[in-house]
Amino acid sequence: MSQPAxxxxxxxxxxxxxxxxIFVFLSFILAPFVEGFLVSLKPLSLLFSSPYxxxxxxxxxxxxxxxxxxxxxFARYIFNSFLVSFIVTAVVLALVVPAAYAFARxxxxxxxxxxxxxxxxxxxxxxxxxxxxxxxMRSMGVLNTYFAMIVPGVAFLIPSAIWLLRTYMLRIPxxxxxxxxxxxxxxxxxxxxxxxxxxxxxxxxxxxxxFIGSYAQQFIFALTxxxxxxxxxxxxxxxxxxxxxxxxxxxxxxxxxxxIAPAVIVIFFLQRYLVSGLTAGAVKQ
Amino acid sequence: xxxxxxxxxxxxYGTYEVLKSIELEVKNGxxxxxxxxxxxxxxxxxxxxxxxxxTTAGDIVIDGKRVNDLPPVKRxxxxxxxxxxxxxxMTVFENIAFPLRVExxxxxxxxxxVEHAARILHLDQRLQQKPGMLSGGQRQRVAIGRAxxxxxxxxxxxxxxxxxxxxxxxxxxxxxxxxxRQLRATMIYVTHDQVEAMTMADxxxxxxAGEIAQTGAPLELYHKPANIFVAGFIGHPKMxxxxxxxxxxxxxxxxxxxxxxxxVLPVTPRSGMVGRSLTLGVxxxxxxxxxxxxxxxxxxxxxERLGAHTVAYASLGGEGENxxxxxxxxxxxxxxxxVTTGIRAADGHLFDENGVAFERxxxxxxxxxxxxxxxx
Numbered sequence: 303m304s305q306p307a308x309x310x311x312x313x314x315x316x317x318x319x320x321x322x323x324i325f326v327f328l329s330f331i332l333a334p335f336v337e338g339f340l341v342s343l344k345p346l347s348l349l350f351s352s353p354y355x356x357x358x359x360x361x362x363x364x365x366x367x368x369x370x371x372x373x374x375x376f377a378r379y380i381f382n383s384f385l386v387s388f389i390v391t392a393v394v395l396a397l398v399v400p401a402a403y404a405f406a407r408x409x410x411x412x413x414x415x416x417x418x419x420x421x422x423x424x425x426x427x428x429x430x431x432x433x434x435x436x437x438x439m440r441s442m443g444v445l446n447t448y449f450a451m452i453v454p455g456v457a458f459l460i461p462s463a464i465w466l467l468r469t470y471m472l473r474i475p476x477x478x479x480x481x482x483x484x485x486x487x488x489x490x491x492x493x494x495x496x497x498x499x500x501x502x503x504x505x506x507x508x509x510x511x512x513f514i515g516s517y518a519q520q521f522i523f524a525l526t527x528x529x530x531x532x533x534x535x536x537x538x539x540x541x542x543x544x545x546x547x548x549x550x551x552x553x554x555x556x557x558x559x560x561x562i563a564p565a566v567i568v569i570f571f572l573q574r575y576l577v578s579g580l581t582a583g584a585v586k587q
Numbered sequence: 588x589x590x591x592x593x594x595x596x597x598x599x600y601g602t603y604e605v606l607k608s609i610e611l612e613v614k615n616g617x618x619x620x621x622x623x624x625x626x627x628x629x630x631x632x633x634x635x636x637x638x639x640x641x642t643t644a645g646d647i648v649i650d651g652k653r654v655n656d657l658p659p660v661k662r663x664x665x666x667x668x669x670x671x672x673x674x675x676x677m678t679v680f681e682n683i684a685f686p687l688r689v690e691x692x693x694x695x696x697x698x699x700x701v702e703h704a705a706r707i708l709h710l711d712q713r714l715q716q717k718p719g720m721l722s723g724g725q726r727q728r729v730a731i732g733r734a735x736x737x738x739x740x741x742x743x744x745x746x747x748x749x750x751x752x753x754x755x756x757x758x759x760x761x762x763x764x765x766x767x768r769q770l771r772a773t774m775i776y777v778t779h780d781q782v783e784a785m786t787m788a789d790x791x792x793x794x795x796a797g798e799i800a801q802t803g804a805p806l807e808l809y810h811k812p813a814n815i816f817v818a819g820f821i822g823h824p825k826m827x828x829x830x831x832x833x834x835x836x837x838x839x840x841x842x843x844x845x846x847x848x849x850x851v852l853p854v855t856p857r858s859g860m861v862g863r864s865l866t867l868g869v870x871x872x873x874x875x876x877x878x879x880x881x882x883x884x885x886x887x888x889x890x891e892r893l894g895a896h897t898v899a900y901a902s903l904g905g906e907g908e909n910x911x912x913x914x915x916x917x918x919x920x921x922x923x924x925x926v927t928t929g930i931r932a933a934d935g936h937l938f939d940e941n942g943v944a945f946e947r948x949x950x951x952x953x954x955x956x957x958x959x960x961x962x963x
Contacts, residue, residue: 477672486660
């Protein structure tokens with residue numbers, strides 16, 4: 303039967319409405335990407351010609367070559383972005399996995415209050431705390447280091463990661479812990495051999511959101527806590543294409559796409575672990 | 588050896604007393620079933636023996652050693668959970684091997700033990716599969732395998748069959764009974780299903796509201812329930828209870844009156860009972876058509892024909908008590924048509940106002956020779 307189930311059947315005008323809605327929202331999301339890509343293909347002179355043309359005439363990938371020449375440090379910026387996000391993600395995971403396990407499994411004094419506090423911290427955006435953080439960093443003497451960009455990133459990403467992973471771990475049946483305990487396994491052994499493998503999809507989600515979150519928020523910390531060009535991450539580095547006289551739009555767009563590419567690759571790699579149904583057969587549901 | 592002794596074991600959740608001073612001794616190799624309605628504390632008691640729940644007061648003694656403060660693995664117990672609790676990411680082999688891996692057992696020895704357990708449980712063909720690919724019965728066998736490899740002194744089962752369908756449950760019951768004979772290990776088994784209790788147990792412990800209502804062999808509980816709770820709990824359909832009055836104590840039993848009919852029940856009399864209102868208990872399967880020592884004319888509202896039996900449900904007049912009779916499959920009986928049923932005095936159970944039974948004069952050896960034959 304190729305017919306969809308009764309509950310999934312729609313009339314033609316319902317289908318038309320659904321696709322129209324999808325088209326409208328998708329075009330809002332994707333149009334900037336399309337336009338950005340087309341701009342990156344055009345020679346700079348064509349960008350300001352009037353009438354404006356969407357389709358690039360004699361378009362080429364020239365900007366993707368010249369961008370490396372006009373901003374020689376660009377590779378370094380990508381590397382910085384990656385390094386910061388990578389370390390932030392690693393540190394967050396190392397801290398959050400045991401913490402989420404503890405919040406999901408143990409009852410200890412103040413666990414509710416702590417979780418509430420994490421949620422509350424989440425409501426402050428990092429920007430609100432920039433000035434106090436700046437003073438703190440200055441008095442610690444860590445301004446203009448990677449450290450200054452990594453630590454606040456970690457701190458602001460931990461609360462949501464704990465909430466996310468705790469919820470996932472709550473869904474793992476407690477009997478699995480008890481069975482392992484009866485068989486003599488310690489809490490850490492249980493975490494490593496039983497809980498971690500089962501929680502892998504949840505951990506992957508946390509890793510992806512943390513990586514993206516760090517990629518997105520790092521420019522705030524980079525702008526405030528860092529003035530050294532060689533430590534600048536990608537979003538700040540893009541400003542290098544803003545010249546004194548003109549903005550090199552086509553190279554800027556090309557650089558944006560090149561800068562995003564590694565993150566996209568990482569996420570594609572990680573989503574392999576997003577398999578659902580890993581707990582199938584653990585307990586009778 | 589797997590000897591268990593519970594000495595005045597108590598459990599409180601806050602101020603709520605879940606278990607009230609439980610005293611029990613389990614002999615080595617015995618198959619003991621804890622049975623009772625939900626909320627009676629049977630699972631809690633098992634989890635306390637396992638070491639998963641704290642014991643508020645009293646001693647849990649295994650092989651002469653107080654184990655209250657020992658973790659499960661040092662108590663020499665293994666537990667099978669109701670929900671199987673298998674590790675979904677590991678193969679059957681790794682699931683069974685898990686306790687041995689924790690012990691860091693050498694690979695060769697481990698392999699031999701796992702394969703031995705798998706053979707006992709007919710899982711040899713499944714060792715490389717993941718639990719998700721197994722049926723419910725196979726999953727439960729894997730869970731049992733994980734318990735077997737540890738070679739524990741005492742096996743604890745927490746309602747292991749209640750997630751299986753009826754046919755599979757019957758098969759697993761038989762397999763578990765065989766396994767018990769094969770391993771000769773002490774087993775403690777929690778269930779709310781009295782069929783499981785009756786068929787598998789050497790001894791049944793009936794729990795009610797945190798107390799042991801009665802301990803005894805299955806047929807002992809059936810024929811000589813110590814109180815009205817056990818009488819009502821063991822047996823299906825449930826025992827009928829009729830309000831009667833004691834009219835006299837005699838050498839051969841207690842004379843009772845039920846709505847003008849008198850009968851003498853062969854139970855051990857107790858003085859001072861004359862004139863008191865008592866409860867007469869009769870099992871539905873002991874009710875026959877036609878008159879007997881007590882005769883009741885009923886007007887059945889529902890008839891269930893099960894083939895082997897016919898079950899008739901009726902209401903007995905004003906009190907609104909229900910009356911259930913289990914008659915032969917061929918009984919000539921129709922709903923809403925009067926029928927005469929009879930109760931033999933010898934089949935009756937008698938309880939006082941507190942629900943405590945009068946001891947029936949039934950020789951258990953007449954019912955089950957095995958009870959008095961230690962070799963069996």
